[in-house]
Amino acid sequence: MYLNKVRLILLISISALIISPLSAQEPQNPNPEDVKYSPKNLVDEDAMQAEMDFYAGNDHEAELIFKGLDAKKNHDIALWSNQLGSLYLAQGKTKEAQAAFMDAYLVMNNISAFKDLELRSVGLTGSEATKAYKGDPYEKVFNSFYVGILLCSDNDFENALAAFKNGILCDSDVESNLYKSDVTLLYLMASRVEALQKNQSMADDYFKQAQEAFYLSYPDNRSLVSQEQALLDDLAKKQKTLSEEEKNITVKMDKGINLLKADISKLEADIKVLVDKIQENNRKIVISSLRDLVNLNNNTLLCIETGRAPFKYQIGSYGEKAVFTIKPYRATGFNVTIDNFIKISTGSFLKNNDIYYQASTRGGRVMDSILKGKADFKKTTADVSGMFSNISQVYNPYGVFSLFSLAAGAVSNATNPYADARHWSLLPAELQVVPMRLNPGKHQLQIDAYDSNGKMIDSYKTEIEITDSPNNIIFKRFRGKAL
């Protein structure tokens, strides 16, 4: 009986082995798109095509490329995740956007991630671009903002607040004091979340800081703040020199010291004049849009993203400096209409969340001085190589000077001073936020974009669904091709 069972099992197994290849499906031809955009077939340079596809409105191609690059999980993963996040947000896929921004957030705010690559990049032959992309302070700020606001729309207030606080911390990681903490949106959102969690005193504190940030970054104040920052830097230098000189001299009333003191007094007077002008401007600035955003009666925040991100590129003889520029965007004003009859005036829009201003006022980084040192070294070794080459040609062709020339030339060529130009290029140029009170249910939303002459240049209509959540967040991107 037992043997019969074993025989039966063996028979079934053998039959299955014989039959299974016959019933197996023929291997299907892989989808050409999957092959083309598979991580192993994509290289970093393909991202330029994806970037241009995004701004041309060809989201499908852009998504395939950025997804493929993201799947590589290499040292640029935070960059690909941020690009993918912006792409999803522009498509209205908020869940996917949140996941992508969160992936980038985890790398950008992890000091030890890819640490070995960072150590290599400060060496003479290492390039800055070989280190992991973790973003400039403004990129960290906006990554934290997007993570926070998308968590907020899920009513995950604790984590949203943590993200906003992280953004505020990143905003303070800049060289110049006056540009620290000037991203109004982060403070406003932190204030709103604190109010939602019934922490009114914290909400009030954040609101005060938001007001300060708004004044600092207000367009009328920007040149005054920039002048004040230059004078403050000069003052700090002179005060340092004065204290050093006062320690070293034996005769206190030295002529040089008196001149330095006179300079310091003049600088202090000039700074006072600028501060008075800024305060005079502040009195004229209307802050009702700030109050609207933290007002919990407004259950809907419409975020209108416009234009193209600040563009970062290398300059200098050896590409050792990275600078920013921006492509002008034609739309300057927007009109919002709800259900074809409620018009929201631009006065209640929270504007001036200018990402180019944030990118270009972040100051010099420690890496910039390292790159300058490398560029100087490259120039010196190139000069030495040239000098030996000239000597060898005149006195000793093929001799020892030629070898020196070759050696110095090789060192010069191996030195890598190029600045890192990687940047989050799918960010918008500006973000305008419109706080609104809408009843739960379906609504028709229309946004019209106008140029500086008041001519309508773009219009967008959609149906939105408002839930009973206190935070309904809607994003709309106007990416445009410029003028």
Place this chain on the structure above:
Amino acid sequence: MRKIIFVLALVFSLSGCVSVSPYVLSKNQTKLDLTKNRGVVLFTLKIKDTGSTRLLLSSFTVREANQYKVYNTLGSFYIPFISENYSATDGLYFCTMVLNRGIYRLDSFSGLTNSFFSPPYTLKADEIFDVYPNSINYIGRLDFGDLDTKMVVMTLKGKEDAYTKDVERFKAIFPVLKDKEIGKDSFY
């Protein structure tokens, strides 16, 4: 000896034949191939000559600006000026570029003045622009103001949009553009 003279004559004549740059449009061009992700960018440059001194521009430099490529592998292009580029009546240079899709930096213009001891003269632009595949775009007019003969380098004074006037002239100068749609874009 005759053979040597013949070879030299052949070399000089052939070098003239191959001097047309693939990166510019020419007056005699009848076809425009914008396949393989190539695009055309048009812009004008204005500089006002002072007195009898005139600036004769010979070329301009364009560099690729691509964050995803290593700096020393970025393309650099020397784009020559040809006679049809210049309109002496209004001091305008009509510049054309045929490049692969991407973002580029217009670096500088090189030339000489017609004075007796003329050192090389540079107009520094440092302007970023886009090249879109299979399209022709006008991106603006660069204004360098009055020619300063005491200097050897001048920087950009301003940019303006002269789409209507300039595009009409481009179509007249370059017949290949005559029936083509020319879009409007801008420098960064």
